[in-house]
Amino acid sequence: xxxxxxxxxxxxxxxxxxxxxxxxxxxxxxxxxxxxxxxxxxxxxxxxxx
Amino acid sequence: xxxxxxxxxxxxxxxxxxxxxxxxxxxxxxxxxxxxxxxxxxxxxxxxxxxxxxxxxxxxxxxxxxxxxxxxxxxxxxxxxxxxxxxxxxxxxxxxxxxxxxxxxxxxxxxxxxxxxxxxxxxxxxxxxxxxxxxxxxxxxxxxxxxxxxxxxxxxxxxxxxxxxxxxxxxxxxxxxxxxxxxxxxxxxxxxxxxxxxxxxxxxxxxxxxxxxxxxxxxxxxxxxxxxxxxxxxxxxxxxxxxxxxxxxxxxxxxxxxxxxxxxxxxxxxxxxxxxxxxxxxxxxxxxxxxxxxxxxxxxxxxxxxxxxxxxxxxxxxxxxxxxxxxxxxxxxxxxxxxxxxxxxxxxxxxxxxxxxxxxxxxxxxxxxxxxxxxxxxxxxxxxxxxxxxxxxxxxxxxxxxxxxxxxxxxxxxxxxxxxxxxxxxxxxxxxxxxxxxxxxxxxxxxxxxxxxxxxxxxxxxxxxxxxxxxxxxxxxxxxxxxxxxxxxxxxxxxxxxxxxxxxxxxxxxxxxxxxxxxxxxxxxxxxxxxxxxxxxxxxxxxxxxxxxxxxxxxxxxxxxxxxxxx
Numbered sequence: 001x002x003x004x005x006x007x008x009x010x011x012x013x014x015x016x017x018x019x020x021x022x023x024x025x026x027x028x029x030x031x032x033x034x035x036x037x038x039x040x041x042x043x044x045x046x047x048x049x050x
Numbered sequence: 051x052x053x054x055x056x057x058x059x060x061x062x063x064x065x066x067x068x069x070x071x072x073x074x075x076x077x078x079x080x081x082x083x084x085x086x087x088x089x090x091x092x093x094x095x096x097x098x099x100x101x102x103x104x105x106x107x108x109x110x111x112x113x114x115x116x117x118x119x120x121x122x123x124x125x126x127x128x129x130x131x132x133x134x135x136x137x138x139x140x141x142x143x144x145x146x147x148x149x150x151x152x153x154x155x156x157x158x159x160x161x162x163x164x165x166x167x168x169x170x171x172x173x174x175x176x177x178x179x180x181x182x183x184x185x186x187x188x189x190x191x192x193x194x195x196x197x198x199x200x201x202x203x204x205x206x207x208x209x210x211x212x213x214x215x216x217x218x219x220x221x222x223x224x225x226x227x228x229x230x231x232x233x234x235x236x237x238x239x240x241x242x243x244x245x246x247x248x249x250x251x252x253x254x255x256x257x258x259x260x261x262x263x264x265x266x267x268x269x270x271x272x273x274x275x276x277x278x279x280x281x282x283x284x285x286x287x288x289x290x291x292x293x294x295x296x297x298x299x300x301x302x303x304x305x306x307x308x309x310x311x312x313x314x315x316x317x318x319x320x321x322x323x324x325x326x327x328x329x330x331x332x333x334x335x336x337x338x339x340x341x342x343x344x345x346x347x348x349x350x351x352x353x354x355x356x357x358x359x360x361x362x363x364x365x366x367x368x369x370x371x372x373x374x375x376x377x378x379x380x381x382x383x384x385x386x387x388x389x390x391x392x393x394x395x396x397x398x399x400x401x402x403x404x405x406x407x408x409x410x411x412x413x414x415x416x417x418x419x420x421x422x423x424x425x426x427x428x429x430x431x432x433x434x435x436x437x438x439x440x441x442x443x444x445x446x447x448x449x450x451x452x453x454x455x456x457x458x459x460x461x462x463x464x465x466x467x468x469x470x471x472x473x474x475x476x477x478x479x480x481x482x483x484x485x486x487x488x489x490x491x492x493x494x495x496x497x498x499x500x501x502x503x504x505x506x507x508x509x510x511x512x513x514x515x516x517x518x519x520x521x522x523x524x525x526x527x528x529x530x531x532x533x534x535x536x537x538x539x540x541x542x543x544x545x546x547x548x549x550x551x552x553x554x555x556x557x558x559x560x561x562x563x564x565x566x567x568x569x570x571x572x573x574x575x576x577x578x579x580x581x582x583x584x585x586x587x588x589x590x591x592x593x594x595x596x597x598x599x600x601x602x603x604x605x606x607x608x609x610x611x612x613x614x615x616x617x
Contacts, residue, residue: 032322035131050259
């Protein structure tokens with residue numbers, strides 16, 4: 001009964017969950033991406049320093 | 051180990067387990083037992099997800115890896131944050147809203163029963179065997195170091211895990227994992243502090259890292275794209291991204307951890323917590339390994355960290371040759387230590403020319419030390435041709451046993467046991483869920499009562515536990531099988547992820563196309579592995595396998611006769 005239901009399409013996820021995929025969570029995802037980039041910069045810095 | 055260590059070890063383990071049983075013994079229905087009443091908050095989910103991934107071998111091998119090859123292994127985890135973001139945005143809302151017990155249940159709703167059964171079956175095979183190795187791998191190392199019977203170590207880990215996992219289900223797994231992670235992080239922090247105090251007086255953290263850098267242990271980022279090399283930034287960010295998407299998005303041992311979340315928000319925060327803290331955690335464990343390396347630059351290290359094998363050599367007919375190598379090892383170590391002490395003084399004084407000259411001498415002496423070690427391994431292989439030439443798994447535990455004060459030895463052994471139990475409990479819990487939900491309830495008996503399924507899940511948890519124990523106990527006689535099991539995950543993960551990517555993202559493709567595509571892709575991956583034609587690292591099997599399924603499924607869907615492609 002669920003077969004071919006549009007809710008299985010990930011682009012429909014937002015509609016199905018009644019929340020934008022990235023919308024309100026954008027800031028969390030950006031924050032995590034920011035932390036990750038900072039880590040890579042820190043590791044590069046440590047590699048070149050030592 | 052003395053009585054204080056045993057009190058700390060068993061006291062820590064027992065209190066965690068009893069707490070877990072006490073907190074969770076009231077599971078009255080299947081939802082409560084498998085999904086913990088959907089009551090988990092983000093902190094518990096995050097710690098549970100981290101604890102499931104961090105097995106005992108993580109804490110034995112990772113410091114040893116840093117000791118051997120430096121900090122480069124940290125790049126392996128670079129795909130994790132992006133994987134957590136993708137799963138939080140795309141996968142979590144669907145699983146949660148569809149109220150599935152297992153990830154594979156979703157596949158029947160999207161495709162058909164055969165897709166669900168195939169992925170669930172592959173999970174049971176690979177994870178079922180891996181559960182035995184999760185227990186066996188640390189047991190073999192602990193046995194060698196503690197001189198315990200290997201079966202005792204296996205039984206201690208296995209029976210305790212079976213008791214609390216059968217008793218409390220998912221909630222017990224999560225509750226105990228929270229405590230286990232506290233012990234693990236506390237234990238590693240203590241090891242870090244003790245290591246700093248054990249270094250010579252004029253060697254602080256900065257000097258230790260400087261020496262490590264000069265000896266090539268601080269190269270954390272490798273920008274060169276090389277598919278043969280597992281540890282460069284591209285392998286970490288691309289190949290490992292697919293591995294983490296498969297592991298966290300399609301492996302029931304992880305999916306079940308976050309399906310128990312209270313809401314989508316709690317689950318997302320739990321996964322993002324994992325994304326934030328995983329890399330720093332691995333960095334810290336590797337740093338402990340680097341500090342152990344520096345410690346053994348100033349304190350005489352064993353010639354080979356697996357003492358059991360060294361003892362065999364000492365009592366063999368090669369005793370004389372070994373004795374000569376031992377003297378050479380001692381002389382090289384002392385010469386290197388003198389140069390290192392001079393290097394630290396020159397570096398502190400800002401005498402770069404002298405420091406550079408000394409660092410060259412140090413690296414030459416280090417190469418000599420490596421050559422002596424290789425000769426020792428060669429002799430050991432004359433005594434026992436099956437000897438494992440790799441001793442890095444024994445480095446950290448040897449340091450713990452020989453240089454930590456009593457009490458802390460017990461705590462660090464508790465760390466290893468806790469890690470083994472935390473990942474095994476998740477595995478048993480997930481294996482039982484998949485067996486009951488995807489096979490027993492779906493294909494054998496679909497009309498049973500809730501209490502019947504609860505009983506069957508408990509029964510299967512115990513059965514999978516016993517199977518894992520038996521596998522671990524016989525594993526020493528099945529060396530080739532162990533290797534095969536370690537590879538199984540890498541070979542299956544890519545195509546399984548491919549099925550889920552098609553399910554989530556390519557609406558156009560129906561079940562027959564994806565089912566055939568999975569078999570074809572699996573065949574290609576197994577051929578790639580067996581023939582080693584391209585010589586690529588196993589990590590790349592994940593993206594290759596996943597993308598092959600997607601491409602082949604789309605092509606098949608387009609060219610297949612309508613009769614076949616309509617389902």
